[in-house]
Amino acid sequence: MSKPLTFYTNPMSRGQIVRWALEETGAKYETVIVEFGSEMKGPDYLAINPMGKVPSIVHGDQVITECAAICAYLGEAFPENGLLPTATERSAYFRWMFFAAGPLEQAVISRALKLDVTADKAQTLGFGTYEDTIDTLEGHFVKNAHVCGDRFTMADVYVGSHIEWGMGFDTLPKRTAFEDYVGRIASREAHKRARAIDQALIAEREAAS
Numbered sequence: 326m327s328k329p330l331t332f333y334t335n336p337m338s339r340g341q342i343v344r345w346a347l348e349e350t351g352a353k354y355e356t357v358i359v360e361f362g363s364e365m366k367g368p369d370y371l372a373i374n375p376m377g378k379v380p381s382i383v384h385g386d387q388v389i390t391e392c393a394a395i396c397a398y399l400g401e402a403f404p405e406n407g408l409l410p411t412a413t414e415r416s417a418y419f420r421w422m423f424f425a426a427g428p429l430e431q432a433v434i435s436r437a438l439k440l441d442v443t444a445d446k447a448q449t450l451g452f453g454t455y456e457d458t459i460d461t462l463e464g465h466f467v468k469n470a471h472v473c474g475d476r477f478t479m480a481d482v483y484v485g486s487h488i489e490w491g492m493g494f495d496t497l498p499k500r501t502a503f504e505d506y507v508g509r510i511a512s513r514e515a516h517k518r519a520r521a522i523d524q525a526l527i528a529e530r531e532a533a534s
């Protein structure tokens with residue numbers, strides 16, 4: 326019998342990344358909506374994620390937090406859909422997943438929040454400069470249709486979400502390689518299903534408030 330899988334999220338959050346990952350696996354899961362504020366910072370949810378942030382998943386007795394880790398975990402937990410990298414794809418898979426979770430996220434957030442990141446700090450900062458980070462990422466997608474080359478893997482859910490959301494929020498430039506890549510991955514049925522579920526939840530909540 327399969328282990329129960331519970332997804333803690335808020336539809337207006339990075340939980341949308343994990344929703345897409347879950348839909349790609351085809352696994353059955355239960356969604357628990359956690360409200361921002363006192364519920365997310367309350368003892369019940371802090372027992373799952375001491376950061377008091379969404380998303381989180383609980384799979385049987387395993388707790389996983391952090392979008393990138395959840396995507397990687399789900400790829401492994403449900404290997405039947407071919408979302409895991411092959412031996413030769415593993416280098417790109419790990420390289421760009423970690424690049425997106427570390428340097429890319431930091432470069433984008435620090436720019437969006439107008440943090441004081443001057444050129445003389447580039448040696449210390451893991452992302453160096455915003456420009457180097459974006460150019461490096463673009464360089465990959467100029468040469469590759471997906472994170473691991475020709476084939477879609479779970480890394481595309483995570484890296485692709487950063488690029489899709491970044492262009493959507495104008496924190497990432499709309500370069501041709503990024504737009505073409507997002508066009509490819511957003512046309513997947515699991516992506517469309519995931520967005521439809523979260524959009525419906527958002528609309529429901531707006532109507533109720």
Ligand SMILES: N[C@@H](CCC(=O)N[C@@H](CS)C(=O)NCC(=O)O)C(=O)O
Pocket residue numbers: 337338339340361362365377378379380390391392393
């Ligand atoms: N590094 C975490 C970030 C999670 C995160 O910051 N979630 C935001 C929503 S997008 C959140 O829960 N914020 C609520 C809060 O901090 O109170 C991940 O990748 O999962």
